[in-house]
Amino acid sequence: MPKGHSLRVTAAAAAELGRQAAVAGTPGMMHLDLVESSCASWAIRLRPGHLAGNPIARADGITVYAPANQLSLLTGLSLDYRGDLSGGGFLVRPGEGIQSCACGAAFSRGTEGRRPI
Template identity: 80%
Template structure:
């Protein structure tokens, strides 16, 4: 995981990732991959375990893995988690060169447009 090239994970997101990994029987390991978004180019999908790829973030006892070909798209992003009585969800926070949708669940690289490829 090269310095400065990784995804940043908030304490709240790390806690929820750790909880989900433990419930799934894969303590300390979660997998992230990018899917086609609806309001922006990319949407993040999180699943328990180390399915494939490289570590892109480590925080509070959790390691987040992603496909190697998607790691450059994750650079500079911040992953947060917000929960309340009616539920919760992971949010992508804007960083340099990143535009997020209003709901916080999808993002685009500025200048990449909808036609950008992995």
């Protein structure tokens, strides 16, 4: 993994990532990339497997890969998972200089600001 990149994956997120990867037939491998969001600059998109990119995080038997050109945007973020009886979802926990959207799945860095809805 590249030094200096610090996407953190919580135990709850690692467990759900591992479950999704196993169901998809790619145990231990998930791909994360960023797509434009309507409520903030970026939203996460998770897909099973090693589609392309570099390993950016390892936790509890799962390796998360991301495109090399998005590594700087992922630094300082934590990926969490919350589930309840009505379902669940991955959440972005912001670090210093990062603002998360009310939905929890989107964020903006520094002066990017929020996109108009």
